[in-house]
Amino acid sequence: MSADEAALKTCHERINLSVAASHQAENGSVTTVSSKESEEATYAFLPPIESTDAHLHEFAEAMRTVGKALRQVAEGKAAAQAEAAEWKRKYESEKAAKAHTHHSVIKGCSNCVKDKLEHLASKLTLETASVDETGCCGNHGICSRQILQDQCPGPNRKSDDRIVGRKVPFRLSWGSNGDKNGQHKHDFVSFEKGDITTAERSNKQIFLKWDSPPQTVLFVTKPNSNSVHALCSEMVRWLKEHNNINIFVEPRVSKELLIEDSYFNFIQTWDNDQEMKTLHTKVDLIVTLGGDGTVLWAASLFKGPVPPVVAFSLGSLGFMIPFPSEQYRECLGNVLKRPFTITLRSRLQCHVIRDAAKDEVETGEPILVLNEVTIDRGMSSYLTYLxxxxxxxxxxxxxxxxxxxxxxxxxxxxxxxAGGSMVHPQVPGILFTPICPHSLSFRPLILPEYVTLRVQVPFNSRGQAWASFDGKGRIQLGPGDALICSVSPWPLPTACLVDSTTDFLRSIHEGLHWNLRKSQALDGPA
Ligand SMILES: NC(=O)c1ccc[n+]([C@@H]2O[C@H](COP(=O)([O-])OP(=O)(O)OC[C@H]3O[C@@H](n4cnc5c(N)ncnc54)[C@H](O)[C@@H]3O)[C@@H](O)[C@H]2O)c1
Ligand SMILES: Nc1ncnc2c1ncn2[C@@H]1O[C@H](COP(=O)(O)OP(=O)(O)OP(=O)(O)O)[C@@H](O)[C@H]1O
Structure with a gap:
């Protein structure tokens, strides 16, 4: 072997070593290496070859370039994985911290429900119709009985029982237009005989079917409205007298109804946040009376799973509200007794990470939004810089x-x-829409639902930044602070009047008068 050949062999080996070193860093604590350092490192591994052979020089140069590229790729991957590991570490410490501070029963309940729902969520995307040993029907979709059987008993049980019993089980199934009982393939992509194919694109609707009649309804109502108050008291009476339903209302509404008439002694409410946190285990159905803001409010009461929502329109727009309040008897009667379609509306979970606390364990609960999180310039007259x-x-x-x-x-x-596109609520995505960007080319984006977004206020930002959540709860973000958001595993299921698509199109036609234009006259050019 000539001296040059030996030098080249060493080059090969060193390139491998260099890449392997970057990979090792993935598992340990990693500090990201700048590209300049990376370049220097590559040259250190590949010393100049002293030869007059031009081909060998060229080859050595090419190897250096390859080595550099490989090293940069490996470093990039290591940095990404280190960041992901950091987020995971924070999440796990947060979970551990919560486990200590929360009462064991509440912890046990929420964990077992969470586990089961995660299991159900995985079934939603990877459908299996196998019969469940624990009593799930196994037919035509997902059965909620398993969750309900596993409701956790414990020392705090008494205080929960003070209110009502368990919620009733229901099943979810998929169907398509004209085939309400049909069971459809849920695998999105299959890989058979080496060919990648996407599954049949049927009009998948999700049906909810009660296993036994619902027993408990929560009312969430727009405040300071006489018409809403009158309708609420009428509906509560009707549900109690005709369907023997247990009723929950917000503490404010409970007071109002009791002042109005002692007849409403049977209604139930909650006294504190801890009781409110267990509400989802007792309530079968939520009825909202108001506009979209009331649906947003109802969603904000649930930091985890949310029971199905039946929204009655008493506002001006009612985009997420398909049910006419005048026909509440018929609408509620149908929802209580028959299967109905639901729209699973994804929510975003947001965390604010303060620069001052970036090395500490994050203990705050995420803020969940149904519409959006906005970061704006607040009172500042400077541009936001994010x-x-x-x-x-x-x-x-x-x-x-x-x-x-x-x-x-x-x-x-x-x-x-702000110029973003209208998207069907069951499309899995996150919209990224700038507000008045000072750039001609900044178009809105739609990103896949599985990504995590991070918005950071840089230290050289002139203006302030303020975050708000579904138009509420404004928080100031200082230089170095960041907002992290991703899709929450807890969507808001809303009952449809017809089905998800028909209701969506009705809303954009009737609510926004989308593409309303007079037809052209027939007597124009041929
Ligand atoms: N320039 C704007 O359009 C603007 C400005 C601020 C807030 N908002 C929206 O208002 C929401 C808060 O609603 P609110 O009722 O508490 O405040 P609000 O009383 O100011 O009402 C806002 C309006 O937005 C409508 N709306 C809410 N969610 C909607 C949805 N998903 N689709 C279509 N229309 C919807 C409501 O029907 C209402 O007419 C925020 O989440 C934000 O999306 C819009
Ligand atoms: N139960 C509630 N408790 C406290 N605030 C509520 C509640 N329900 C609704 N709100 C608030 O009241 C405001 C108005 O509610 P909503 O949007 O439902 O009515 P609206 O303005 O008449 O409807 P629209 O916007 O369609 O005209 C919203 O900002 C909402 O956050």
Whole structure:
């Protein structure tokens, strides 16, 4: 072997070593290496070859380039994985911290429900119709009985029983137009005989069918409205007298109804946040009376799973509200007794990470939004300056009035006003819509639902930034602070009047007068 050949062999080996070193860093604590350092390292591994052979020089140069590229790829991957590991570590410490502070029963309940629902969520995407040993029917979809059987008994049980018994089981199934009982393939992609194919694109609707009649309804109502109050008391009477339903209302409404008439002694409410946190284990159905803001309010009461919502329209727009309040008897009668379609509206979970606390364990609960989280310039007259990342990839810097990170349900709200597209609520995605960007080319984006977005206020930002959640709870973000958001595992199921698509199209036609234009006259050019 010549001296040059030996030098080249060493090059090969060193390139491998260099890449392997980057990979090792993935598992330990990693500090990201700059590209300059990376380049220097590559040259250190590949010393110049002293030869007059031009081909060998060229080859050695090519090997250096390959080595550099490989090293950069490996470093990038290591950095991304280190970041993901950091988030995971924070999440796990947060979970552990919560486990200590919460009462064991509450912890046990929420964990077992969470586990079961995660199991159900995985079934939603990877459908299996196998019969469940624990008593799930196994037919035509998902059965909620398993969750209910496992409701956790424990020392705090008494205080929960003070209110009502368990919620009733129901099943979810998929169907398509004209085939309400049909069971459809749920695998999105299959890989058979080496060919990648996407599953049949049927009009999948999700049906909810009660295993036994619902027993408990929660009313969430718009405040300070006489018409809402009158309708609420009428509906409560009707549900109690004709269907023997247990009724929950918010503490404010409970007081109002009791002042009105002692007849309402049977209604139940909650006294504190801890009781409210267990509400989802007792309530079968939520009825909202008001506009979209009332649906947003109802969603905000549930930081975890949410029972199905039947929304009655008493506002001006009612985009997420298909049921006419005048026909409440017929509508509620149907929902209580027959299977109905639901729209699963995804929510976003948001965390604010303060620069001052970035090395500490995050203990705050996520803030859940049904429409959007907005970061704007508040009272400041300067441009907001926000750095945005999607997973570990840099997306862009927003310079303008702000940014809206929206769910698909929120796509017809603030995001629409800022130029975002309208998206069917069952499309799995996250909208990234700038507010008045000071750039001609900043178009809105729609990102896949599985990404995590990070919006950071850089230290050189001139203006302030303020985050708000479904238009409420404004929080100031200082330099170095970040907002992290991703899709929550707890969607809001809303009952449909017809089905998800028909209801959505009705809303954009009737609510927004979408593409309303007079037809052209027939007597124009041939
Ligand atoms: N420029 C804007 O369009 C703008 C500005 C601020 C807030 N908002 C929206 O208002 C929401 C808060 O609603 P609120 O009722 O508490 O405040 P609000 O009383 O100010 O009402 C806002 C309006 O937005 C409508 N709306 C809410 N969610 C909607 C949705 N998903 N699709 C279509 N329309 C929807 C409501 O029907 C209402 O007419 C925020 O989440 C935000 O999306 C919009
Ligand atoms: N149960 C509730 N408790 C406290 N605030 C509520 C409740 N329900 C609704 N709100 C608030 O009241 C405001 C108005 O409610 P909503 O949007 O439902 O009525 P609206 O303005 O008449 O409807 P629309 O916007 O369609 O005209 C919203 O900001 C909402 O957050």
């Amino acid at each position: 750095e945005c990342y999607c997973d570990s990839s840099f997306v862009t810097c927003v310079q303008g009035d702000g940014l809206i990170i929206s769910t698909t349900s929120g796509s017809t709200a603030y995001s629409l006003a």
